[in-house]
Amino acid sequence: MAASFAVEAALFLFRLRRLDAAFHAALHQRYRVLDFFASNKPLQDFLAAAAALPDPPCAAIIVGGRSVRVDAAFLDAAPSLAFVFSTGAGVDHIDLHECARRGVAVTNSGNVYSVDVADHAVGMLIDVLRRISAAERFVRGGLWPAQGQYPLGTKVGGKRVGIIGLGNIGSLIAKRLEAFGCVIYYNSRKQKDSVSSKYFSSVHDLAAESDVLVVACALNKDTRHIVNKDVLEALGKDGIIINIGRGANIDEMELVRALKEGRIAGAGLDVFENEPKVPTELFSMDNVVTTNHVAVFTSESRAEVRDTTISNLEAFFSGEPLLTPLVLPR
Numbered sequence: 001m002a003a004s005f006a007v008e009a010a011l012f013l014f015r016l017r018r019l020d021a022a023f024h025a026a027l028h029q030r031y032r033v034l035d036f037f038a039s040n041k042p043l044q045d046f047l048a049a050a051a052a053l054p055d056p057p058c059a060a061i062i063v064g065g066r067s068v069r070v071d072a073a074f075l076d077a078a079p080s081l082a083f084v085f086s087t088g089a090g091v092d093h094i095d096l097h098e099c100a101r102r103g104v105a106v107t108n109s110g111n112v113y114s115v116d117v118a119d120h121a122v123g124m125l126i127d128v129l130r131r132i133s134a135a136e137r138f139v140r141g142g143l144w145p146a147q148g149q150y151p152l153g154t155k156v157g158g159k160r161v162g163i164i165g166l167g168n169i170g171s172l173i174a175k176r177l178e179a180f181g182c183v184i185y186y187n188s189r190k191q192k193d194s195v196s197s198k199y200f201s202s203v204h205d206l207a208a209e210s211d212v213l214v215v216a217c218a219l220n221k222d223t224r225h226i227v228n229k230d231v232l233e234a235l236g237k238d239g240i241i242i243n244i245g246r247g248a249n250i251d252e253m254e255l256v257r258a259l260k261e262g263r264i265a266g267a268g269l270d271v272f273e274n275e276p277k278v279p280t281e282l283f284s285m286d287n288v289v290t291t292n293h294v295a296v297f298t299s300e301s302r303a304e305v306r307d308t309t310i311s312n313l314e315a316f317f318s319g320e321p322l323l324t325p326l327v328l329p330r
Contacts, residue, residue: 023306027061030310036068043068047077056080059316061309062094063087070094075102083316087305088296089113089169090246091326092219100328107312110324111168112304113296118172120295121214121244124268125161125177127289128240129154129212134286157181162210164203164226165217165245166192173214185210188217203227207234212242219246229254232264239264244295247273256281259288270295 027033034057039046050057058080062068070084075098086094086108099106127133130153138150159182163170166186174184174197184197187206191199200206203226207213213235217223227241227250235241241264243250252273258264259282266287272278275293282288311323 020302020306023302023309026306026310031059031313032057043074044077047074051078051080059083059085059313061085061087061313068093070099072098075099075104083107083313085309085312087309089117090218092246096326097329100330105316105322106326106328107322107324108326109305109308112308113301114168114172116298116301117169117216117244117295118176120270120291121169121173121216121242121268122176124244124270124289124291125212125214125240125242126156128242128266128268128287129156129159131286133289137286159183159211160185160209161212161214162186162200162206163214163216164188164206164249165215165223166195166197167216167218169244170214170216171195173216182212204231204234207231207239208236210235211238212240215241215243215245215249217245217249219248224248225251227251227255229258232258235264237263237265240266240268242268244270247271247275252279259285 032055034046034050036043036046041049057078060070060078060081060083062070062084063086068074070093072095075081081104083105084094084099084107086106089109089112091106091108094106096106131150132153135150135153138144138147144150156177157180159177161174161177161182162185163174164187166174166188170186170188174186178184185200185206186195186197187200187203191201200209207227213227213231215227217226223245225248227243229251232241232254241250241255249271250273255264255267256279259267266289268289269282270291271293278290282290308324314320315322
């Protein structure tokens with residue numbers, strides 16, 4: 001049970017991407033908002049000024065990314081903070097151990113984005129296999145009359161798809177691809193008794209048995225570069241990789257080398273290791289489909305995450321149970 005705070009209590013807003021006007025309006029109608037990115041101040045100066053207020057903020061809304069990390073230094077500078085909400089599903093930008101040690105509650109968007117991310121992953125896979133974006137560029141560039149037919153793609157049905165991370169998103173991806181006639185394999189922290197798909201305790205072995213490797217796991221110290229040179233070699237020259245997890249789940253330099261050298265057949269990438277920077281080598285590769293970390297975003301998900309944010313804040317400020325609490329490490 002969170003402590004009760006007055007509803008007019010202040011909160012921090014740390015945003016990497018522009019939130020929609022309705023989201024801002026909903027927050028400002030209910031709370032006194034201190035917006036870091038609107039302040040144009042260095043982070044430490046912003047936090048120091050907020051901490052010096054007679055009624056310093058006790059809650060923070062954080063958008064996932066590299067712009068702001070909730071770590072020990074952040075929490076030292078914001079001693080009044082008692083609640084953190086991440087608008088994304090991932091919380092690799094929040095030090096959960098440090099929050100637990102200080103009694104700071106943490107919640108995220110829960111499963112708001114799961115369906116949209118699963119759809120995006122399947123869309124990217126179809127695009128890479130069937131060469132849809134590449135063929136569209138071929139037609140748009142006026143090359144069809146001059147060069148004839150574009151090289152053939154490959155069918156989706158029957159592909160052996162290995163999913164790294166069979167959580168909510170991974171399970172939704174599996175369900176969708178099973179409808180295409182794909183064979184699903186998976187790797188997860190532990191084998192799931194309720195799942196009939198073949199389990200691999202080793203990502204290397206999973207890749208060796210798969211035609212497609214889908215990265216759908218969280219980013220932590222154990223999954224950073226979980227797809228490395230050896231895994232890419234195991235996937236092989238006909239293999240496809242799709243990443244809708246986090247950029248650093250894949251050793252990006254090794255991925256670029258494997259694509260350039262033809263050691264894997266293609267990739268669909270929504271996330272990158274050093275966003276918003278994307279390796280320029282990828283831009284000229286017709287076997288690579290890229291999107292700008294937008295798998296989570298639809299008009300419906302934007303509205304739903306706004307409602308989820310407000311509901312969690314209202315629960316926190318009123319001392320009620322949080323809607324999407326994270327179990328913090330002990």
